[in-house]
Amino acid sequence: MNYEAIVIGVSSGGLNAMKIIFSLLPKDFITPIIIVQHISPHSDNQWIKHINDDSNLKFKEADEKEKIEHGKVYIAPPNYHLIIEKNKIFSLSIDERVNFARPSIDVLFESAAEAYKNKLIGVILTGSNNDGTKGMKLINEYGGLTIVQDPTTAESKYMPASVIAAVQVNYILSLNGIVDLLIKITQP
Amino acid sequence: MNIKDTSELEISSLLEDVYRKYGYDFRQYSEAHIMRRIKNRMTLSGIEDISQMQSKVLNDESFASQLLQDLSITVTEMFRDPEFYKSLRENVIPILKTYPFIKIWHAGCSTGAEAYSMAIIMQEEGLYDRTTIYATDFNQHVLSHAKEGIFSNKLMKEYTANYQLSGGNESFSGYYTSDSDNVIMNQSLKKNIVWANHNLVTDSVFAEVHLILCRNVLIYFDINLQNKVQKLFYDSLINGGILCLGSKEGLRFTDLDKEYSELDKKQKIFKKKY
Numbered sequence A: 001m002n003y004e005a006i007v008i009g010v011s012s013g014g015l016n017a018m019k020i021i022f023s024l025l026p027k028d029f030i031t032p033i034i035i036v037q038h039i040s041p042h043s044d045n046q047w048i049k050h051i052n053d054d055s056n057l058k059f060k061e062a063d064e065k066e067k068i069e070h071g072k073v074y075i076a077p078p079n080y081h082l083i084i085e086k087n088k089i090f091s092l093s094i095d096e097r098v099n100f101a102r103p104s105i106d107v108l109f110e111s112a113a114e115a116y117k118n119k120l121i122g123v124i125l126t127g128s129n130n131d132g133t134k135g136m137k138l139i140n141e142y143g144g145l146t147i148v149q150d151p152t153t154a155e156s157k158y159m160p161a162s163v164i165a166a167v168q169v170n171y172i173l174s175l176n177g178i179v180d181l182l183i184k185i186t187q188p
Numbered sequence B: 001m002n003i004k005d006t007s008e009l010e011i012s013s014l015l016e017d018v019y020r021k022y023g024y025d026f027r028q029y030s031e032a033h034i035m036r037r038i039k040n041r042m043t044l045s046g047i048e049d050i051s052q053m054q055s056k057v058l059n060d061e062s063f064a065s066q067l068l069q070d071l072s073i074t075v076t077e078m079f080r081d082p083e084f085y086k087s088l089r090e091n092v093i094p095i096l097k098t099y100p101f102i103k104i105w106h107a108g109c110s111t112g113a114e115a116y117s118m119a120i121i122m123q124e125e126g127l128y129d130r131t132t133i134y135a136t137d138f139n140q141h142v143l144s145h146a147k148e149g150i151f152s153n154k155l156m157k158e159y160t161a162n163y164q165l166s167g168g169n170e171s172f173s174g175y176y177t178s179d180s181d182n183v184i185m186n187q188s189l190k191k192n193i194v195w196a197n198h199n200l201v202t203d204s205v206f207a208e209v210h211l212i213l214c215r216n217v218l219i220y221f222d223i224n225l226q227n228k229v230q231k232l233f234y235d236s237l238i239n240g241g242i243l244c245l246g247s248k249e250g251l252r253f254t255d256l257d258k259e260y261s262e263l264d265k266k267q268k269i270f271k272k273k274y
């Protein structure tokens, strides 16, 4: 299967989890990765710099109407929902919070599922709410691949557990397991 | 057939109907955004498929006006992005001071939070008596709300914090009177604001102005429509006039990129070249 994009949703405990994942993914990893990390609306996304220091791949904040490209890692800006258009460009929105969150994981995942159909991989990591469950459900319905961090290895179990309870996910893995799998299945 | 399978084609034919029957043109809005809002509405109103949606929109005016609310995201705040207002005080006010009278246009003003913020700044700078603020939106519902100048008391804590962060030194509670639920903005702030219905997509140049603020409106438009509306702004600004966009918006996809200089790159404040 030729996957065209990976979406990742992560909440509390996310900084450590992301550090691990991005220190392990290789420099030549080409499938674009798009991330919603729950974060304070006033954050200046300084933590991006933090992760960039240890990462082989470079993060950037997703810009309004920016085209999604290979080899890039995009992160939703604080206080905006991140949406993917059918023609694989980003839109931003400041409508109501969803699951108390803006950016919301569901909002990104649902639009990504519509845009990429079965060419999408959805990943839910540590977190303490249920944002992302509906999005993973839709990815699953469209035939995309669903991966969840094993709740027993997560700093905060609730978010991955919520997905597992609601969706027949394809894989439940540790962070290292997730990285290995991503590398294997996106290999050209 | 269910909500999930609603196609782009069906959505565009629905938007076509809305345009022909009601004159609101959403055909060049961001597709994913429209799709999401329409599906939300279908779920909330228990509508099963797009043909049911279509007939409801065409035959039920109150439902159509509900849909208009859904599509015109009206979330706003006073002194939203305090850093922006700080920059406005520092970089834009000195330019405005040089004019004998000042015209400001808030395009997509929603419930007026932004226009009242501006009125407060102009008052504090001693410029308000020679200022007219045109605040426009295509949504009559929010405009009426804006004109009343009534806001929920619960919001004031956040607005006060924003105001202070933006460099405001007065007592914010002096700008309104309150009861237990609501506050009403002072008449002295309302007096020079002109509220008007204006649709950025279908209406033409509105007035010749010194400053335009259009924040968090263009993100809902596709690139072509953004470009078209930017031309409208360009034509509405005097030479040397100032354009303020939302913190995630810019001019990079427009043909007008070269026609402005950057007054504050981060806060998206641009100055029309002479």
Ligand SMILES: C[S@@+](CC[C@H](N)C(=O)[O-])C[C@H]1O[C@@H](n2cnc3c(N)ncnc32)[C@H](O)[C@@H]1O
Pocket (backbone or CB within 6 Å): A094, B072, B073, B074, B075, B076, B077, B080, B107, B108, B109, B110, B111, B114, B136, B137, B138, B139, B142, B198, B199, B200, B201, B214, B215, B216, B217, B246
């Ligand atoms: C998210 S609000 C932004 C409010 C304010 N400018 C701010 O940044 O806080 C977007 C506003 O744009 C208005 N709008 C959307 N499309 C419009 C159009 N075609 N013409 C005029 N106003 C429009 C909506 O009704 C809504 O009130």
